[in-house]
Amino acid sequence: MQLSDAIHSRISARGFLDKPVAKATVRQIIELARHAPSGSNMQPWHVHAVSGKLLERVIEESIAFAEKKPIGSHEKEFQTPTENFVQPYKGRRYAVGMGLYDALGIDRKDKVRRNEQLMQNFYFFGAPVGLFFSVHRSLMPGQLGDMGIFMGNVMLAAREYDLHTCAQGFWQDVQPVLHDVLDISEDYFIFNGMALGHIDPEHAANSLVSGREHIDEFCQFAGFEQ
Numbered sequence: 001m002q003l004s005d006a007i008h009s010r011i012s013a014r015g016f017l018d019k020p021v022a023k024a025t026v027r028q029i030i031e032l033a034r035h036a037p038s039g040s041n042m043q044p045w046h047v048h049a050v051s052g053k054l055l056e057r058v059i060e061e062s063i064a065f066a067e068k069k070p071i072g073s074h075e076k077e078f079q080t081p082t083e084n085f086v087q088p089y090k091g092r093r094y095a096v097g098m099g100l101y102d103a104l105g106i107d108r109k110d111k112v113r114r115n116e117q118l119m120q121n122f123y124f125f126g127a128p129v130g131l132f133f134s135v136h137r138s139l140m141p142g143q144l145g146d147m148g149i150f151m152g153n154v155m156l157a158a159r160e161y162d163l164h165t166c167a168q169g170f171w172q173d174v175q176p177v178l179h180d181v182l183d184i185s186e187d188y189f190i191f192n193g194m195a196l197g198h199i200d201p202e203h204a205a206n207s208l209v210s211g212r213e214h215i216d217e218f219c220q221f222a223g224f225e226q
């Protein structure tokens with residue numbers, strides 16, 4: 001697969017087929033991703049790749065945890081802005097959220113169904129594999145950029161195996177359960193989860209096309225002679 005094909009065909013999949021992914025395949029994806037660059041080659045990423053009964057336990061215990069402490073009510077180490085949330089970022093976030101509800105036929109005012117869609121994050125949208133990316137707290141926030149590059153590599157490498165992904169910042173709110181069930185030291189911040197599996201092409205959520213700004217909106221070229 002050409003890199004450009006991997007880039008263009010990657011989407012955040014929010015509906016997966018009930019079809020397993022072999023450990024060897026997940027290993028090959030992570031193996032490719034580990035070639036990512038990082039500041040001073042610190043390679044700050046740690047990955048927990050989870051499937052089967054253990055994934056079911058993660059899901060069950062996370063849902064039970066969220067019943068006591070609803071998602072979004074936690075004090076976050078990295079707050080998505082709510083006050084002073086400036087444009088154009090606020091508008092873009094709103095647009096993709098509403099685009100997803102439209103794709104799913106969810107009325108924008110229907111808080112119950114909107115919440116049900118949020119809760120799909122717990123189930124990795126039906127994917128058979130959940131990946132968790134953690135970083136030693138002493139390396140934050142400096143090395144979070146490295147984490148993003150690594151996760152980007154995972155998402156693109158998955159395409160080579162005809163698999164899809166959805167990064168999930170959602171899991172930041174479920175840290176205590178993940179530390180416990182996956183036996184991750186509290187010295188590590190669980191930066192993101194990620195669903196990995198075979199996309200369900202028929203799932204309405206996967207019809208969402210998220211827009212991108214034109215290159216001239218965010219890139220200035222200077223000093224070129226040709």
Ligand SMILES: Cc1cc2nc3c(=O)[nH]c(=O)nc-3n(C[C@H](O)[C@H](O)[C@H](O)COP(=O)(O)O)c2cc1C
Pocket residue numbers: 010011012013014096121166167168169170171192210
């Ligand atoms: C770091 C990161 C965290 C994300 N967290 C979530 C999440 O928790 N739940 C979700 O449904 N999508 C999540 N997304 C997916 C974004 O909404 C998506 O990448 C964006 O809307 C662009 O759409 P595309 O990935 O289909 O191109 C996340 C993406 C990134 C890069």
